[in-house]
Amino acid sequence: MSSSTSLQTQKPLAGTRSASAAPYVIAAALLLVFPLVLPSYYLSVLTMILIFGLFAMSLNIIFGHTGLNSLGHGAFFGMAGYITGIAIVTYGIRSFWTSAPLGILGAAITAAVFGIIALRVSGVYFLLVTFALGQLLWSIAEKWYSVTMGRSGFVGIPAPDLGLSLLNLGSPLRYYYFVFVVFAICYYLMSRLHESPFGNALLGIRERESRMRALGYNVWLYKYIAYIVAGMFAGVSGILYAHFNGSIAPSHLGFATSALVMLMVILGGAGTLWGPALGAALIVLIQSLASLVVPARWPMILGILFVIGVMGFRGGIGPHVIKTARRMFSSGSNQS
Amino acid sequence: MEAIRVERLFKSFGGVRATHDVSFRVDAGGRLVIIGPNGAGKSTLFNLLNGQLMPDSGKVFLFGEDVTHLPLHKRAHMGMARSFQLTSLFPELSVLQNMMLALHGLRRSRFNPLRATLSYGSLLDKAEELLSLLDLWSKREDQIRMISYGEQRKLEIALCLASNPRLLLLDEPSAGLTSGERTGVMEMIRNLPAHIAVIIVDHDMDLVFGLANRIIVLHYGQIIAEGTPDEIQADPKVKEVYMGIEEERRHAGAH
Numbered sequence: 001m002s003s004s005t006s007l008q009t010q011k012p013l014a015g016t017r018s019a020s021a022a023p024y025v026i027a028a029a030l031l032l033v034f035p036l037v038l039p040s041y042y043l044s045v046l047t048m049i050l051i052f053g054l055f056a057m058s059l060n061i062i063f064g065h066t067g068l069n070s071l072g073h074g075a076f077f078g079m080a081g082y083i084t085g086i087a088i089v090t091y092g093i094r095s096f097w098t099s100a101p102l103g104i105l106g107a108a109i110t111a112a113v114f115g116i117i118a119l120r121v122s123g124v125y126f127l128l129v130t131f132a133l134g135q136l137l138w139s140i141a142e143k144w145y146s147v148t149m150g151r152s153g154f155v156g157i158p159a160p161d162l163g164l165s166l167l168n169l170g171s172p173l174r175y176y177y178f179v180f181v182v183f184a185i186c187y188y189l190m191s192r193l194h195e196s197p198f199g200n201a202l203l204g205i206r207e208r209e210s211r212m213r214a215l216g217y218n219v220w221l222y223k224y225i226a227y228i229v230a231g232m233f234a235g236v237s238g239i240l241y242a243h244f245n246g247s248i249a250p251s252h253l254g255f256a257t258s259a260l261v262m263l264m265v266i267l268g269g270a271g272t273l274w275g276p277a278l279g280a281a282l283i284v285l286i287q288s289l290a291s292l293v294v295p296a297r298w299p300m301i302l303g304i305l306f307v308i309g310v311m312g313f314r315g316g317i318g319p320h321v322i323k324t325a326r327r328m329f330s331s332g333s334n335q336s
Numbered sequence: 337m338e339a340i341r342v343e344r345l346f347k348s349f350g351g352v353r354a355t356h357d358v359s360f361r362v363d364a365g366g367r368l369v370i371i372g373p374n375g376a377g378k379s380t381l382f383n384l385l386n387g388q389l390m391p392d393s394g395k396v397f398l399f400g401e402d403v404t405h406l407p408l409h410k411r412a413h414m415g416m417a418r419s420f421q422l423t424s425l426f427p428e429l430s431v432l433q434n435m436m437l438a439l440h441g442l443r444r445s446r447f448n449p450l451r452a453t454l455s456y457g458s459l460l461d462k463a464e465e466l467l468s469l470l471d472l473w474s475k476r477e478d479q480i481r482m483i484s485y486g487e488q489r490k491l492e493i494a495l496c497l498a499s500n501p502r503l504l505l506l507d508e509p510s511a512g513l514t515s516g517e518r519t520g521v522m523e524m525i526r527n528l529p530a531h532i533a534v535i536i537v538d539h540d541m542d543l544v545f546g547l548a549n550r551i552i553v554l555h556y557g558q559i560i561a562e563g564t565p566d567e568i569q570a571d572p573k574v575k576e577v578y579m580g581i582e583e584e585r586r587h588a589g590a591h
Binding site for chain 1: 454
């Protein structure tokens with residue numbers, strides 16, 4: 001139906017889904033221009049949306065694409081945030097070009113260690129093990145006061161220092177654009193991954209592990225690499241968050257954050273690349289509106305939202321948006 | 337040249353003997369069919385050959401190498417491919433994506449995280465060649481669940497051929513097919529390159545006697561007869577076992 005045009009193109013491209021650039025151009029233009037006119041509160045909401053959008057997309061690599069139900073993804077977000085913060089504040093490593101790679105490396109090592117433990121089991125046990133590992137980090141962060149500043153969180157993390165006075169990220173608007181650029185780069189990398197043989201192999205593993213083995217794929221290795229890669233992207237979002245918020249707290253490592261990001265993925269749709277980012281946008285937006293209007297009711301609203309999302313939009317909101325958009329475009333332009 | 341050899345394989349599940357002292361070999365170009373009543377241990381034996389299961393004792397040699405403790409994917413890289421009894425495709429992916437997964441499977445490109453799967457021109461040509469043979473090229477963008485069962489069964493076998501295997505294990509390739517589709521699958525197997533060794537498990541007697549140059553009869557995990565199709569047809573032990581099955585079938589039919 002939708003692919004009727006691409007079937008007529010010559011061989012080498014036949015088979016590719018006709019991925020139009022138009023939605024990306026529009027989205028990018030909106031995200032670039034909109035902040036210029038936004039009140040400062042909503043600018044910060046938009047910044048949060050991009051940070052959590054990236055975080056949710058990183059979880060989607062293992063949760064949506066590989067089929068690994070991880071309930072410990074906050075561990076990598078928080079770990080990278082803490083390491084960056086400690087590097088800058090405690091050890092005086094000012095340069096972003098050193099502190100950020102340290103954070104990402106920390107997230108990668110954490111994922112590499114957790115992966116060895118968690119990937120020994122599958123299904124709901126994987127969920128429980130990842131959950132437990134996240135909680136472990138959370139309790140360490142709470143108790144190890146001398147390093148982490150304990151329960152109330154590690155504070156005093158400044159804006160990133162890129163080493164160029166031109167690129168001073170002190171103002172919220174400048175930081176927003178910085179986050180936008182990082183988000184765009186990560187989005188591009190993840191979309192390449194998604195289309196690649198490696199990314200396709202992850203989908204194959206989600207669908208049927210035994211067949212993938214029979215076809216010559218080392219399934220464990222794929223899961224392990226995917227887990228680490230997802231952890232690194234989560235680390236990037238954690239670093240962005242730590243700089244944005246100026247702090248990072250034990251709760252970011254544990255269940256609360258891991259469950260929230262999982263809800264974003266489920267609500268937005270694990271089947272698509274950008275669905276989870278959409279889920280993140282919805283949850284962050286509603287969370288900030290709710291905190292203005294009915295501050296104490298947020299958990300209840302989140303619960304209701306989730307039930308509606310799961311019951312009303314099977315497979316997430318993302319795929320429904322695509323279908324609606326296709327219907328609108330195809331009825332407007334060409335046949336069927 | 338020897339393709340696969342198994343020596344004294346034993347496997348039991350909680351006291352139930354699924355494979356009991358099984359030894360045989362298949363040479364390049366061989367067409368071995370394994371038959372036997374339900375529960376004879378055919379699937380277990382297949383899983384032992386393939387590496388999905390490890391034997392309690394005994395050895396498996398692939399092209400002369402001891403692979404008894406080698407995992408599935410490594411055996412695949414040595415040239416062993418396997419189709420599954422229950423169609424084992426990737427249901428949410430397209431026909432072409434299924435084929436591309438099979439084509440990348442034995443190549444280094446399978447680890448590439450940045451280049452688009454569909455940008456590998458030579459693999460795409462190969463996919464077109466294999467899918468055209470099955471009349472599936474025009475349906476390449478369809479998800480697996482949108483194509484017919486017969487088409488799925490053929491694709492099931494075609495995925496194995498994508499890797500140019502030297503040893504092919506086909507688990508009930510004709511299961512659930514109409515007689516027309518069955519002929520198509522038989523034709524496909526008959527046209528396989530002569531140098532490939534093929535081991536087939538199936539119930540369909542036309543297929544068994546039409547394709548085999550050697551037959552093994554399993555009963556309660558043991559080989560009770562081995563020989564050419566003519567020898568098997570004349571074997572009194574086989575008749576006995578299969579008469580029993582015919583009895584059972586009649587009973588089952590009466591229910």
